[in-house]
Amino acid sequence: MHTIWKGSISFGLVNIPIKLHAATEDKDIKLRNLHKECHSPIKYEKVCPVCEVEIKNEDIVKAYEYTKGKFVVLDDEELESLKKEKEDKAVEIIDFIKMEQIDPIFYNRSYFMSPSEGGGKAYSLLRKALGESEKVGLAKIIIRSKEQLAVIRVYENTLVMETLHFPDEVRSAGDVPNVPQEEKVSEKELSTAILLIDQLTNDFEPDKYTDDYRTALLELIESKRTGKEIVTPNEKEKKSNVTDLMAALQASIDRTKPKGTTAKKKKATAKKKKEA
Template structure:
């Protein structure tokens, strides 16, 4: 299992060298976008609208937009230093609380915790203590340049860290539109609803729930593949250096010409027999 973070978790004077591993994986079926006409994958370019050209990732910097079209540019060195300062700190468990005190809306992502070398006994100590007390630990951790609030708890025989949202990241229910106030319900309606809930009540068994859409989509893909309803993207045409060179030369010539000047006609003068000049 891939290690995505190494560090130390501490509570009190106990320090546990640990590793984090992603506990879940996204199994969504990824569909590519093709050009309908030639069935080639669509490309997305990073393009500067001012310079009117495609730019390389090395030319991109990060910035914070504090007002419309006004930015504070953040150097990579500044961000790397800030990240290092935070990552060098041990993850300290600040409080212990009961799991049921945290509403599920706060939970974000789960990570398995494994002990690093020399951390087995301290790992076992924290796991046993959390199990005996029925508590979970509240901590902070830097993951992918973001400080996360997290909990440490026991899952089966393993310690798990779950990142949770900060309170200001959870939107207020007051902003939800069209939520009804207390509605008057008849006793019969409520009794029928409660009876239905009781009839459908069961112990939670995650194995009985399947992603029917994903299964049906894969079956459709396999059926089309077996029936040879497939397409092969055409090779991208190679640039013609001669044509490109001519285009570049022609454009360069157009730029050097500049705006066309209007022709001016000079008036001719004739001399008459009397010696006077006549304009024609």
């Protein structure tokens, strides 16, 4: 499993050297965009709209647009310096809390945590302590140049780090349009709705839920592939070397002709016309 971060987690005087591994994977089916006429994959180029030229990565700088059309440019050195100043690989658990106090809207991504060399015992201690106390650890960590609030908890005998959105990253529910205020609901309507909920209530068994759209799309792709409904991009037409060579030879011959030859031919042609 690929390691995306190395460092340590500490609580009190206990320090645990750990590695982070992505706990989830994106299984979306990636579809390419092709040119309808020749089925060639479409390229997306970085082009400056003013200079009308393609831009290379080394010609790009980062900037913050503080108002429409006005930017503050930030050098790579400045960003790197700020990152190093804030990026402490020893991440301290700052609080222990009950997990049910965190609304699911705050959750972002999940990472498995594994102990680095020499960290097995401390890892086991934290895992057992979290399980016995039925609490989770709250910490801050910088991953890929972004500071994250994170929860450390136990999942199937493995420590998991769940990154959280900061409060100012969660939009206000009060800004959602057309949400109805409290309306009168009859007792009969309410009791019928609750009865329906009770009848549909089950234990959560994640294995029984599947991505039906992805399955259907894969079946469609496979049926087209086996039915030979496939397309290949047209190859870019290449210039004929023979034509180019002949043109170059003719141009060379014309260039090396004596200057008087053309004039003599014209005089001879004119003379023949007069005699005729």
